[in-house]
Amino acid sequence: MTLRLRDGRVYFAAGRDYPGKPHIDQDEARRIVRENMGAFTAPLMQALRDRITDETRMVVNDYDWLLLPDPWYRGRVVVIGDAAHATTAHLASGGGMAIEDAVVLGQEVAGGGAVEEVLQRFAQRRFERARLVVETSVEIGRLQARGEPVQVQNQLRGRAMGALSSPY
Numbered sequence: 804m805t806l807r808l809r810d811g812r813v814y815f816a817a818g819r820d821y822p823g824k825p826h827i828d829q830d831e832a833r834r835i836v837r838e839n840m841g842a843f844t845a846p847l848m849q850a851l852r853d854r855i856t857d858e859t860r861m862v863v864n865d866y867d868w869l870l871l872p873d874p875w876y877r878g879r880v881v882v883i884g885d886a887a888h889a890t891t892a893h894l895a896s897g898g899g900m901a902i903e904d905a906v907v908l909g910q911e912v913a914g915g916g917a918v919e920e921v922l923q924r925f926a927q928r929r930f931e932r933a934r935l936v937v938e939t940s941v942e943i944g945r946l947q948a949r950g951e952p953v954q955v956q957n958q959l960r961g962r963a964m965g966a967l968s969s970p971y
């Protein structure tokens with residue numbers, strides 16, 4: 804995926820699987836990205852690759868995830884979004900889930916009742932859906948790491964996206 808950001812920078816995500824969590828310095832990161840992009844023949848990819856200079860800064864991060872156990876609230880405090888369910892990028896749905904959390908929380912607050920009841924209703928509507936996203940994303944990552952065929956990964960992705968297309 805390649806996206807142009809507002810300030811002229813380009814967001815290009817490239818993932819690799821490593822055992823453990825190796826430290827990858829900037830020179831190595833540039834080498835890896837150049838090598839990855841070298842596999843593509845599309846003119847855009849070649850142009851991007853040519854623009855990587857020895858000063859280009861790469862962001863190097865692990866894919867990480869978390870799923871807070873239910874419930875996500877205590878007393879009057881509730882956590883939503885990535886704080887409750889950060890996911891790897893394999894379904895590109897972390898932001899979508901955060902927005903849904905906010906929508907559902909607003910609906911349940913508008914529905915009225917004691918704080919505990921409101922947050923319980925919120926949790927009932929959100930936990931399983933967030934779990935589906937996090938667990939499926941992590942599983943797709945594992946399939947990738949094991950070198951399973953893309954079709955197998957896509958079957959799982961398709962099932963999850965089908966479930967996510969239902970009302971929440």
Ligand SMILES: Cc1cc2nc3c(=O)[nH]c(=O)nc-3n(C[C@H](O)[C@H](O)[C@H](O)COP(=O)(O)OP(=O)(O)OC[C@H]3O[C@@H](n4cnc5c(N)ncnc54)[C@H](O)[C@@H]3O)c2cc1C
Binds near residue numbers: 896897898899901
């Ligand atoms: C590279 C990348 C690509 C992504 N692509 C997608 C995608 O294609 N689709 C998708 O749905 N999701 C995507 N996501 C995931 C998505 O960005 C997150 O799931 C989403 O931003 C989570 O929203 P949030 O509001 O929970 O947390 P954040 O967006 O992280 O917001 C938390 C905010 O709290 C602020 N903050 C932190 N600590 C404090 C403090 N102590 N006091 C005050 N403020 C504080 C932070 O500065 C931040 O602004 C992507 C994420 C990354 C990193």
